[in-house]
Amino acid sequence: MQPTQITPSHSKSIESAEQIDPATQQAIEAATFRALVAHLQTRTDVQNLDLMNLAGFCRNCLSRWYREAAATEGFELPDAAARERVYGMTMAEWKEKYQK
Secondary structure, eight states: OOOOOOOOOSOEEOSOGGGSOHHHHHHHHHHHHHHHHHHHHHOTTSOHHHHHHHOSSOHHHHHHHHHHHHHHTTEEOOHHHHHHHHHSSOHHHHHHHHOO
């Protein structure tokens, strides 16, 4: 099974995910979830316990899928804005607080 490929439609350039209306936000989150599920379905070598302990994906993957899903809804979201949505803070803040 191939991972879900998300292709952009028309684009609306925005600076922040906060500029997206709730219905579109939900569609973006749903597409992001579908991409995650598709990714995990292709990683049959990763058992649930392994995924919990080591993770076969990262936050950057989730933020990329989020950005790609936004593009399918017509929003050109910068990488930094998508990462902030997934991390819950800027990359600089996250690195300072949590990266070892």
